[in-house]
Amino acid sequence: MDVRSVLRAVPGEAGLLGTPAVRVAVLDGPVDFAHPCFAGADLARLPTLVADAAGAGLMSLHGTHVASLLFGQPGSPVAGLVPRCQGLVVPVFRESPDGGVARVPQLDLARAVEQAVEAGAHVINISGGERSADGRAEAMLERALRRCAENGVLVVAAVGNDGCDCLQAPAATPSVLAVGATDATGAPLDINNWGPAYRSNGVLAPGRGIEGAAPGGGLASLTGSSFATPAVTGVAALLVAQQIAEGREPDPLAAGRAILASASRPPCAPDDAPRCRRLLGGHLTAARAFDLIREGGSVVPDGVRGEPVITIGGPSSPPPTHAEPKGRAIVMDTNAVHAHTGESAEGLSAAAAPPPAAPDTAPATPPQAPALPPLPQTAPTAAQTPAPTQPVAPPQVQAPSPAPPSWPATAAQAPQQVAPPAFQQPVPQAGVQPTAQADSLTAQPAPPAPAEQGVRPSCPDCGGTCGGRSGGGTTANMGAVANGEARQLIFAIGTIGFDYRTEARRDSFRQQMPVEFRPATGETPEQEVQPNVYDPRQVHAYLAKNPWACDKLTWTLNMDATPIYALEAESPVGMDWTRPIITDRAATADAVRVNATAAVNDNTAQLAEIVDTLSYPPVSTVYRTLRDAIVGQILKQEDPAYVSRVSVPGVLTDRTVRLFSGQVVPVVEVKSRGLYTWNEHAFVRSVVDALRHMDSIDQAEAHLVMTIRNFLDKIYWQYRNLGQSSADRAMNFAGTNAFEVGKEIVAAMAAQDVPGRGTNKSEPDRPYALDSIRATKSPFCRPGSDCQDVVMTFFDPENDRRAKRSILFTYDVSDELPVSLAPPHHFIGGF
Incomplete structure (x- = not known):
């Protein structure tokens, strides 16, 4: 299916190509910029934690395919929806070493969302997400999404492909425009997720057998909500371009409201039945959305509904930020495609049907579009659901496809990993599209959460070999472009941690650290304590006398016990020579005895500690602060040396490090000015x-x-x-x-x-x-x-x-x- 088919019935459809004044960000896998469909496209890759060039892996296929549906140039193998818009490619899904789906933390997705906003994106496409019991994103991603709403940036995200009554972050966030997939007839795919949140903020768009680009110059037909999402993103960007063409300020959130308000949803009762909830908020109807935008007034015509309209990202009070309990998030199962039990066709009269075939031109008097429903705090009831304005014939529901093989479970790591996008096994273009069959739908419980945690692409099956035509071409990668040559500054607050990254590095520290002797007490004899590389006191004591090892340790800035940055000292300046290196310990001890305060007296242990402190070799002020902070953080609050917070100023580099847990974090070059502990x-x-x-x-x-x-x-x-x-x-x-x-x-x-x-x-x-x-x-x-x-x-x-x-x-x-x-x-x- 051609993605531009969603523009049928829109007047001047052939000329709707977007404008360079509109920026569309794609948060996905690596993109093969050398593909012929991108020749002449205005694309820029932002620097992220995924620095690899596109290859032949599944995430590169996913990212290249999604990007082509938006930015593929006219006359090329793939004609995208907005070839004239500026494209911001923000890689978030990296290739897995085993060739499968690599999940990423919601924290990484939050970073990418913030980068896209800073780069001036109007619309952000996220063809992926993570299953969540209540649909809420983790604190950092929730904050990033709220910032999008406050800055007028529209986020479009896939609902996921578990085929269950379940929610996915970020799609279930009220300010996000959620997208499910349909087949060629308009029937919702069985693999779609559905849930009460999507009734208010979700639409359906074509997502079966969508033709797009594959790395290496080839083509592929892919299925899933991942590939329905760009269709809605593209329409939203074209609506923003229409606003600009009419001399108005770009308002992406108004474009999102127009898409929701114009969605075509046939009668279906009871509204909370699975077959009705599968309809989300209705089918994408681009012609009606353009009519609403071109009116230039209220998105909802007067008299359509009597209920108040709350806009996407509008001035409603944002929900309070909360700290997500660790280990609580439930991940969408990419391979869980549930077969529904067959029943008689009776009872399908209230089920969804696709909108009637659109004529070549828009009708003279378009049907009235429903108003945007209010953003619910709880699931809408049938009584709250307004009656649609136009009855539509019942739909044909796609027959269930067999479930693909399960992905091997991997141990959950901290922080929680977000699953990559989900898409069905590619369908060769030469093949025949499966015939839709009527099948009644019964309520299916949400499948159990898989062991993996993290954001992933919304693809029901990321396995197998890409079907479709293949062609020549090489894989290339566009250089990182973000805000010209400007540096990305950081000023963050958190606590200091340390990491060894590998077992070899950890063991080398253990072998170099001295054995600790605890003095005898009245009850216990002197004890010999073996080095503990995770004891902040022992690590501090070792680094104080061996400061050259400070940069061999990976320092981190933590937030809620989760590393968010790896910290490196600025180039060697600001070395601390405030006290001389002591060579004559006996003479120093005598001097200390003479000048010691009454609190010190003649206590030999205290004198030895003072001498040791005075004999520390010089070290960068940055590393000294990090070194001292790890001990200060474990003291009692009443202790004068207690450290509760550390402020870290610096510059975000284009480098990343992989920590011992497997988490990848960006490297910050820390500046000594403004590095405070308190x-x-x-x-x-x-x-x-x-x-x-x-x-x-x-x-x-x-x-x-x-x-x-x-x-x-x-x-x-x-x-x-x-x-x-x-x-x-x-x-x-x-x-x-x-x-x-x-x-x-x-x-x-x-x-x-x-x-x-x-x-x-x-x-x-x-x-x-x-x-x-x-x-x-x-x-x-x-x-x-x-x-x-x-x-x-x-x-x-x-x-x-x-x-x-x-x-x-x-x-x-x-x-x-x-x-x-x-x-x-x-x-x-x-x-």
Whole structure:
């Protein structure tokens, strides 16, 4: 099937090729840029964790095929939907060593989504996902998707191909446009996933036997929701191009709403029956979507439905960010194609049917399109489902195909791995398309979650050999292009970890580390302790005396115990020669005895420790900070040397490393300026001490501590991020800088200038609490800078009628270490 068939009945279909003003990002496997269909295409590959060129593997086939459905040039072997649009190729699915499907963490998908947004994408295509019990993405991916909605970027994702009543992230996210596949007659494929979330944000598009490019210059016909997704992505991009052609601002989210509102869904009852839920929100009807966009007004005509319309990514309150429990995600089973039991054709009258064959031109009066349903917090009921405006004949449902062989299970690794895209075994183009047969559908339980975890392509069977015509050609790879020559800066907050990457490296450290002797006590004799390469204290002691081994260890920045970056020190500068290298230990001990404080006295053990510390050889300040942090993190909060957080400024390189667990993370070159460690407990104590002197604040210390803890939790947990985007770097610096501007936070929490505060002396006012933090591009900025306004808003938790209090910080994040541009500004009310 030709992917451009979805444009039938759209006036001027032959001239709908897109415009360079629209950017479409494809998050998929490697793409063979040397394929003839891409000759003349405007494509750029963004640097990601997948640096390999396209080859003959399954992920290269998947990525090349999906990209060709969008960017294949007119007159070439594959004519794509948007050949004139700018294409951003963002590889996320790497080839598996065994030639199978390689899953990737949702964290990696979140990185790629953020990169696409930073590169100016209008529409993002994700032909893959990970099974989730409740359909929710993990915290980082959820944040990236929310950022897309806030920035007006439309994300289109596949529903998956397990053939079950189950949800997949990111497709089940309300702000995402989910896509299922149909056969040539419009009947939903048996392998489609369905679920209550997809009723509100999903559409069906052709996905059986879709003709596209294969690496090496060949062609293939592939089946699955992976290949229905580009059809919807392409239509959305063309709708954005139409907006631009009419002189309007591009609004990808409006394009998504138009696609949902114009979807053709026949009557089906009861609405929550499996055969009805398989219809998702209806069939893609491009002609109607273009009519709605060309009207230039409301996406939903007045009088179509009486219910309120909530837009994709609209101003509804976003769900709170949450930390996903590890090991909880359920992965979509790529090979689980469930055969449905046969029943009589009776009862199919309410089942779905494909929309009638479209004429060559659009009807003079297009049928009214249904309104975009509201984004549900729970599954919609039949009573909530509006009646469609046009009855359509019942559909023919495709006969089930035999289940492909199972993939070998692999042990789950941390972090959770997302499965690659799913697509059915390629169908040779010379073959005959299977004939659709009527078959009643019964409810099928969701198949058990496979052992593998992670995002994968949405393909029901990634095994086998690609069918279809093959041709000559070589595999090539376009060089990474992202924002010209600009460096990708990082300012992230987390904790420090270390990794050995291989067993050989780990064993070499074990053999080099000295045996530890624990002194005798009154109850136990002296003990000999063998080296423990995972004990931060022993590792610290070894590196302190052998600093040349610091770069042999792989340092990581962790978030929720998950490594997000590998850390390397900047080029050898900033070496720490603050104390001389000690050669005469006896003389030094004598000097220490003379000058020691009363706390040291003549304690031999303490003297030896001081001498050892003074005799440490010099080391880069970066490695010294990382080395000391791993010990500080395991101390008690009351200890002055306790480390609760570390801020890491640096530059994201184009290199990656594979950790011992198998996880691949990008390498950051850490800069010494702005590399801070801090004690959260000490900060709380300092703020409490400052608040004690304010008469209008309740003196209950426990309440003060709780309020400040809630403030810090919001900064370091609810708003945690990768520190890649300008807004996130500014927000992270505000969280770090909070320790330097404590008096501003104290003033905001006291809110003494808010009317009504402090008037009732019999009931002292309690501190304000942090309500929200947001970062936006500053309207005032010096030339050549990247300025962000960070607004912290505080509210009275005991009286919501009282005015809020806001602080505005302006930061320039154009350098590795952000800098404050002006003193903080205080406002009564929101900002």
